[in-house]
Amino acid sequence: MRAEKHGAEGGLWPASLGWLFVNRLQVALYILCLPHVLLYPYMVWAILIVGAASHFHLRLLAKWLQTEEARLGHEGFVRLLGEKATRVLAVPGAIVILLESSIVTLDYLEITHHVLFPSVSKLTLLPLMWLASCFLAGYGMPAAGRFVVMAFLGSIWIVGLFLQFFFPPVANYRYLLPLFPQELHPGTPYNLLMLWAALSGPQYLAFVGHRFAPGSGMYRWLALGNALSVAEYILFFLAVTLSFGSEYMRKLDYPVVQLVRYIQLPFFERLETIVLPVHMVLYIFLNGFFILFVRDALRVAAGAARKPQRWHWLAAAAVLWVAFVYVMGRFFWATETQHLFWIHVHMWLAGAMYALVPSFLVLAAAWRKRRSTNR
Amino acid sequence: MRWLIRLLASLRSAPGTEEERENAGTPARGSDMETLKKSFQNIHDAEILELENERLGKITLLYIRSLIDINQLQEFVIAPLQKAAGTDLRDTVQAAHLSALEGLDQAETAAFKGAVILHAGGRLWGISLSSSLSRAVEPSKQEAVIHGPQDSFTEQVENNLTLIRRRLAVSALKSERFQLGGLSHTTVILLYIENLTNPEFVRIAREKTVSVKSDAFFDSSHLSQFLEDHIHSVFPQFQQTDRPDAAAAALASGKVVWLVENTPFALIAPITFFDLFQSPEDYIHRWPVSSFLRGLRFFAFLFAMVLTPFYVAITMHHYQMVPLDLLFVVLESRSEIPFNPFWEAMFMMLVLEILKEASLRMPSKSGQTLGIVGGIVIGQAGVEANIASNLLIIHVAVTAIASFLIPNYLMTNSSKLIQFGLLGLAAWLGLWGIIIGLIMVLIHLNGLTSLKQPYFAPLTPFYGIDWKDTILRLPLRWMTRRPAWLKTLDPNRVKSGNSHPEPKG
Numbered sequence: 001m002r003a004e005k006h007g008a009e010g011g012l013w014p015a016s017l018g019w020l021f022v023n024r025l026q027v028a029l030y031i032l033c034l035p036h037v038l039l040y041p042y043m044v045w046a047i048l049i050v051g052a053a054s055h056f057h058l059r060l061l062a063k064w065l066q067t068e069e070a071r072l073g074h075e076g077f078v079r080l081l082g083e084k085a086t087r088v089l090a091v092p093g094a095i096v097i098l099l100e101s102s103i104v105t106l107d108y109l110e111i112t113h114h115v116l117f118p119s120v121s122k123l124t125l126l127p128l129m130w131l132a133s134c135f136l137a138g139y140g141m142p143a144a145g146r147f148v149v150m151a152f153l154g155s156i157w158i159v160g161l162f163l164q165f166f167f168p169p170v171a172n173y174r175y176l177l178p179l180f181p182q183e184l185h186p187g188t189p190y191n192l193l194m195l196w197a198a199l200s201g202p203q204y205l206a207f208v209g210h211r212f213a214p215g216s217g218m219y220r221w222l223a224l225g226n227a228l229s230v231a232e233y234i235l236f237f238l239a240v241t242l243s244f245g246s247e248y249m250r251k252l253d254y255p256v257v258q259l260v261r262y263i264q265l266p267f268f269e270r271l272e273t274i275v276l277p278v279h280m281v282l283y284i285f286l287n288g289f290f291i292l293f294v295r296d297a298l299r300v301a302a303g304a305a306r307k308p309q310r311w312h313w314l315a316a317a318a319v320l321w322v323a324f325v326y327v328m329g330r331f332f333w334a335t336e337t338q339h340l341f342w343i344h345v346h347m348w349l350a351g352a353m354y355a356l357v358p359s360f361l362v363l364a365a366a367w368r369k370r371r372s373t374n375r
Numbered sequence: 376m377r378w379l380i381r382l383l384a385s386l387r388s389a390p391g392t393e394e395e396r397e398n399a400g401t402p403a404r405g406s407d408m409e410t411l412k413k414s415f416q417n418i419h420d421a422e423i424l425e426l427e428n429e430r431l432g433k434i435t436l437l438y439i440r441s442l443i444d445i446n447q448l449q450e451f452v453i454a455p456l457q458k459a460a461g462t463d464l465r466d467t468v469q470a471a472h473l474s475a476l477e478g479l480d481q482a483e484t485a486a487f488k489g490a491v492i493l494h495a496g497g498r499l500w501g502i503s504l505s506s507s508l509s510r511a512v513e514p515s516k517q518e519a520v521i522h523g524p525q526d527s528f529t530e531q532v533e534n535n536l537t538l539i540r541r542r543l544a545v546s547a548l549k550s551e552r553f554q555l556g557g558l559s560h561t562t563v564i565l566l567y568i569e570n571l572t573n574p575e576f577v578r579i580a581r582e583k584t585v586s587v588k589s590d591a592f593f594d595s596s597h598l599s600q601f602l603e604d605h606i607h608s609v610f611p612q613f614q615q616t617d618r619p620d621a622a623a624a625a626l627a628s629g630k631v632v633w634l635v636e637n638t639p640f641a642l643i644a645p646i647t648f649f650d651l652f653q654s655p656e657d658y659i660h661r662w663p664v665s666s667f668l669r670g671l672r673f674f675a676f677l678f679a680m681v682l683t684p685f686y687v688a689i690t691m692h693h694y695q696m697v698p699l700d701l702l703f704v705v706l707e708s709r710s711e712i713p714f715n716p717f718w719e720a721m722f723m724m725l726v727l728e729i730l731k732e733a734s735l736r737m738p739s740k741s742g743q744t745l746g747i748v749g750g751i752v753i754g755q756a757g758v759e760a761n762i763a764s765n766l767l768i769i770h771v772a773v774t775a776i777a778s779f780l781i782p783n784y785l786m787t788n789s790s791k792l793i794q795f796g797l798l799g800l801a802a803w804l805g806l807w808g809i810i811i812g813l814i815m816v817l818i819h820l821n822g823l824t825s826l827k828q829p830y831f832a833p834l835t836p837f838y839g840i841d842w843k844d845t846i847l848r849l850p851l852r853w854m855t856r857r858p859a860w861l862k863t864l865d866p867n868r869v870k871s872g873n874s875h876p877e878p879k880g
Binding site: 117132136147273276277280281284 | 693695696697698701804805806807808809810811814815817818819821822829831834835836837
């Protein structure tokens with residue numbers, strides 16, 4: 001079993017758990033807000049279509065992960081792009097990661113502030129999230145990678161809470177109509193872009209390919225993760241649509257969170273008070289991962305990638321991360337308009353990165369291979 | 376001709392070759408013995424005896440009277456020497472533990488370990504005749520089981536080794552002896568099974584043991600704190616057991632065991648978080664019962680950590696979570712309490728910890744009285760005086776009982792500390808605070824290692840095959856392989872061994 005061969009030490013995590021990475025990276029960002037954007041029941045087909053596109057796109061990622069360059073890590077990128085280009089590209093790479101990470105974190109803090117702590121500033125919760133993320137990053141990439149299992153187990157059970165909304169009397173199946181529209185609403189391209197951005201995330205695996213154990217079966221694991229994400233998005237979207245219908249959903253801020261409020265247990269109600277904090281495990285996993293990416297990007301940019309690992313790179317990345325989030329949250333996320341602006345930025349950025357990174361790397365690897373064969 | 380006969384006789388009777396005999400021990404000078412005698416001055420029970428032997432010449436015996444068995448000394452050493460039975464010391468003294476000593480330091484240490492030092496023929500010899508001060512092998516008090524083996528380790532390291540060797544009667548069970556502590560000279564024995572235990576574990580264990588620097592070790596816990604990978608963690612990274620069957624089972628599964636002199640506890644590593652919730656009785660019950668009990672222990676661990684902080688979070692931040700009927704009960708219970716739930720819970724938890732600590736230090740009969748006074752009188756009086764609510768008393772009591780379900784004492788104490796941390800977070804940020812606290816605990820467990828191996832295996836990293844014996848305990852006959860995370864040289868437990876009956880006669 002691959003998991004047993006590569007699962008423990010030596011900075012490796014099992015390739016067969018690659019599906020967990022794909023799945024958790026894909027659902028962390030948009031699972032709470034996507035139904036509100038998609039709105040119309042026929043958008044379920046859009047989830048399937050974009051999911052299929054992502055499915056095929058992952059083939060490119062799997063292809064890249066099988067290349068010699070991916071396996072070599074930093075040295076592979078140097079071989080592919082050259083020393084100078086690698087160092088130069090590390091800077092925008094770090095900025096993109098910081099931007100994405102900040103938007104994702106602030107969006108989560110915004111929801112938490114809105115639902116759980118309306119009287120507390122959203123930035124009050126930031127230090128604890130930062131501490132937890134740094135704590136995870138402090139154990140290094142192998143341990144942060146292993147944490148994906150905890151992120152998965154800690155959050156997957158939430159899906160089970162929504163199953164009850166598929167059955168009458170809560171579920172109203174008339175809300176599913178029209179399942180095939182007469183004409184598409186004007187916001188459809190925007191929705192498709194958002195869906196594509198929602199399924200982004202696996203592109204980050206391209207930079208840690210050397211920590212995987214890539215084999216010929218890598219694609220099937222990535223595809224499994226993608227299929228699970230698509231199933232989750234459909235399940236959440238259908239549960240919300242069946243319960244609220246498009247018209248009422250339009251008026252709700254976070255319909256997924258609102259729906260959780262309807263769950264009643266003998267001892268507890270208002271389960272969003274538990275679900276929303278539990279969802280944080282994904283953000284901490286993601287941010288710990290991102291801080292390590294920023295650390296490596298800083299080292300590459302400074303030309304210190306081949307030198308022994310020092311703690312001050314991690315400290316610099318952690319401080320940079322929290323400064324970025326704080327400044328954005330404090331000065332550029334004050335109004336709802338700014339909030340929407342940043343969501344748009346994230347959507348374009350994540351969508352573009354997901355489309356471009358694997359394609360670019362595969363093309364570059366193929367070009368290099370061709371050039372070396374011609375010689 | 377007599378000298379030739381004598382020589383042939385000595386060659387016949389003595390163990391080892393002539394070359395070995397020549398190399399046995401470094402020749403000692405007369406001044407060495409004088410130095411040794413000086414270092415034993417002002418020790419009232421140190422005795423020096425000088426004998427004149429016809430064949431061996433002048434023999435000096437040096438020993439600490441309180442450390443040796445005087446009868447054995449008389450019977451196996453003094454009497455044969457007076458009779459002048461053999462031509463060589465090994466022929467004369469038929470003691471099993473006769474060994475040549477390399478120098479003064481070794482001689483001094485040996486004397487204080489219960490050996491008689493002999494200076495004969497220009498050499499120093501040691502005969503181990505330590506008096507057996509050990510208590511008898513008794514049932515384990517810390518890990519008591521109703522069914523199953525009832526023996527446990529004692530303070531005598533050699534006896535403990537015997538208890539393990541009786542269970543694993545194979546030559547592959549290797550034991551390496553170390554002496555640690557500049558003052559205590561504590562004997563530590565490292566045990567592992569060759570061709571089974573991952574050699575990397577043995578190498579790390581050996582290196583860690585050799586690199587321990589301290590002047591005295593009186594307990595296995597002291598040693599474990601020098602061997603741990605993460606010294607600031609609240610979680611124990613070594614399993615301590617006083618049960619020989621548990622130590623033997625650990626060795627058979629591919630782990631490494633340390634036996635420490637003067638300690639009835641063996642250290643086991645590498646371990647996982649899940650190992651600390653296992654009891655030897657798990658393998659005695661039927662598998663569904665064992666699985667249920669194990670599940671209950673994990674639940675109790677989580678319950679003990681979270682229940683009181685959860686109460687504080689609900690009553691301070693999330694009243695809306697409580698159904699209306701239950702909310703009335705909570706409000707009525709708290710209506711007369713002048714403190715906020717955090718201080719109320721903090722006070723009661725501290726009282727509980729004081730009671731627990733006091734009951735451990737007091738004699739057992741007084742301990743019962745303390746339980747009654749603490750549990751009933753203080754609890755009842757606390758409620759009547761409006762210091763604590765009924766509901767909180769129930770929470771604290773349930774927490775205390777739940778914490779006793781964890782079989783590992785060190786783990787029980789770890790959960791206490793986490794509980795106080797979660798209590799603070801619950802008071803500050805409610806359930807959000809508790810959950811971020813728990814996530815941090817998970818991150819810590821995910822990053823911990825025991826003997827450089829992942830502590831949270833088989834969960835992270837994930838080993839599906841090892842889940843047969845983690846929270847569930849599936850039938851033993853299904854456990855044909857050793858834990859995969861231990862990366863043993865021989866992964867199969869089941870061998871086509873000689874399971875046929877022994878022949879009669």
